[in-house]
Amino acid sequence: MKINPDMLHKYASGQCSEDEKLLVEKWLESDSWDSIEEQEVVAEEVGKSIWHGVSEQTVATRRISWAKITAAAAVLFILGFSFLHFRQETLDSLSFANESLGETKFFVRENYDVLLGGNSNVKIDLVNNKLLFSGDFILKPKCDFKLLDADQNTLVFKAGREYFVSDSPDFGKIVAFQKSDLAFLPSSMQIKIREQFQSI
């Protein structure tokens, strides 16, 4: 079975079978650099959608389609309103520990997922917005929040992103790098982070 746009549509809308879900997740986690098997179909759509954004930047004289912008804004407003209306936030204060030296531990919670590095512990207090930890962890927030670390620095976490958080003196201070920022670190640092957190 190969990955195709239909399957990704189904995955995005939660309609995949377990087998398909596994296959898509494997594809997403793989080191594949090209896009989807059915290049033409996706390329067509991608080209169309991206063209709009790019041409606004590069071609000076293009008319703005207010009808489409209004439609898009309306859809986004309804989506946003639904999120705010139906979401019931329960703020909590939780502690996690991983005493093993090398292996990571994964915790799934309501407001975030935590992948805790070896010999690390963390207390995430969403009630008082405080973060106490030692070691390293990957944080995947499911909602936006800000936490004050032990050095009284405010760390901002946004839903849907991945953060590498570490108090290693090798970085100079407590760091919460977004996944993309890790690409700017020296290669040996990147390799060591990848060795510890395979999923990054």
Add this chain to the structure above:
Amino acid sequence: MRRVVLLLYFISIFLFSCQQPTERNVDPNFVLCLFNKDESPTSFLLVESLDEDKSSTAVQIPLSTSRIREREYIQKHGFFYRLSNRNNVFTKYQIQGSSLVLVDSLQLNNSNFETFSWIDDEHLVAVSREDVQEKKSQARVYQIDVKSMKIVRQDTIILPYATDEFWALHVGLVHVDKDDLWLAYSFFKSKGKYGHTTSDTTYYATLDYRSFQLKNIQKETRSTYPGGFNIIQSYSFEDEKGDYYFMTNPGIALGNNIKLPTAIFRKMKGQSLVDEAFMIDISAAVGNHAYGLWYVGEGKAIIRNEQKELYTDFSNHHSVYQFEYRLVDLASGKIEKIPFPLDKGTQKENVWSDKKYIYAAIDDANDDHRVWKYNLQTKEVTKGIKLPSSTNYTVRLDYLK
């Protein structure tokens, strides 16, 4: 997170599915690799021209979402080569229309190239470091015919001078001159959990390329770290005469032995040894370390230097607007600042020259992402094309032809 990205992606496709593109037949001359805001996928922006005044067509291609290594590719004449660190497969891609398509692949034994160079348009020489066995530092050299995607020759080389303290090898540069295979390397050690530092010496090894026999080793103690992961940024070039120039990078972002200077060295055409009389001490001249070396013709090269008073440590080296561009006269050693806006982003491959202008893709403090031009004759700086406002970092600018 990927689900959210996918959802946003499909929503965007839905919203704009009625949009009729007016000009889709882009014949791109350049590709820019963009790290985008809000963790949206890395993308390629294909453009015909870098000049602002030409109404150039452009198209953007999103890549996959695991972008920590997405700028680590080798580009030559419109083909993109990449080595997977998960399955050691060396792949060849090509842009077809607005897609990046897998053309061919080749199984190798190593997961990372440390450095590479081109013998000619079809022959790539790439070097990986191999696991240390019996404390010997090994490098694996591959010559790959990229047209047929076949390994022409390969061998493992043991490179001497590792010590108990500095035992880990970084091969920074590889260069083939007639029958000589020349490598520049250094040794590093881990510091703490994630840190590292490089020893005070650079080594140059010359081998007989037919037999892979070591001919000689030259030591350089005036600077260190000739690179060790030079896939991302350019650090060497051959001038019109065939003389080979290269730069060492002991700054925080690479070698991390900051007491030694960033410097440019030279190996003359036909010589097995590096010219010991030649050294341009960049750090002494500009008071900072630099990364990246691009030849722009007529004995001049561009460097991209950090500013130590503007960044604090690894936490913000990439995100502060600190990088300056300077023009180095290789004959006199004179260094001249180019008045481009300050740039951000550690180790970017973002400079190209047609020998008349220097083009640099810069992400400035006004959140303006743009190609800037420098006229080598008049020394005038002008604006080139503006890049999409969704851009966060413009990490590469490659000429495709």
